[in-house]
Amino acid sequence: MSSAILLAANPTLARLQRYLTEQPTIRIPAADASQVELHDFYEDEQVFEYAVRQISEAIRTLEHLHDKWLNYLSNLSGSEAQRATEFYETMTSSADGMVHVVDRGKEALNRLRSHEHRIKAILSRLNEESGSDSAAEVPNVNKENSSLLQIDLKDFSGNPMEWPQFWSFFQADLDRQPVSAIQKFNYLICSLKGRL
Incomplete structure (x- = not known):
């Protein structure tokens, strides 16, 4: 059963590791940024939201499987419990083990959320400061997106x-x-x- 839980966790574990290596980077637009650069920044916000959703979902899945694994171990006894516990410790204690990858995922999630808040603050400031026609068009794109979200x-x-x-x-x-x-x-x- 332990190996079945691990087999179920492996694709999500690999996906989370891939997400951790492919995290988006924040690009702050210059004060005199063009409309295209500002539009790209709006899209960056969506990329960060997508990354947060994907990492969160992978962490939730792995935590659920980890809880299931611990529950399974708690119901075993004798030599079977010892073998299963040793297998669990081997699979979770390595740097690429489930527990460590989930911890790295949580750290990345906090970092991404911090960047996401920073992007939102910058966008809010840009919206308040924009007085020109070209800068005023960018929020309209965002309004389209917000109605599309529905x-x-x-x-x-x-x-x-x-x-x-x-x-x-x-x-x-x-x-x-x-x-x-x-x-x-x-x-x-x-x-x-x-x-x-």
């Missing part, structure tokens, strides 16, 4: 038979909307659930 897309569970229907809904509801490709990609990724 679109309720059906989730795709991973069943290939449901893909054509999901894809038609996605195209009808979002793909033909005037938003950037990265925003469409974020919506697509957030709609994919289950085994992919």
Whole structure:
């Protein structure tokens, strides 16, 4: 059973490790930034939100599996308990073990959230300071996005038979909307659930 829990955790563990190596970096726009640079900064905010969601979900999944593993160990006795506990300690004590990777994930999550708050503060300041027409257009893009956030897309569970229907809904509801490709990609990724 211990190995089954570990096998279930391995894909999420690998995904979390990949997220930790591919963390986005913050790029602060200059005071005289162009409209394109400001728009990119708005998209950076979405990239940070996406990274926070993905890392949070991976941590939740791994913590759930870890709790399940500890519960399983607590119900064992005798030599079986000793073997399973030794296996658990081997698999969790290494630097790439579940416990350490989850801790690194939590640290990264705190850092990303801090950057996300900084981005929001800068965007708020830029919105307040903007008096020119070009800078005033950028918040309109954000208003479009906020109304777009209210679109309720059906989730795709991973069943290939449901893909054509999901894809038609996605195209009808979002793909033909005037938003950037990265925003469409974020919506697509957030709609994919289950085994992919």
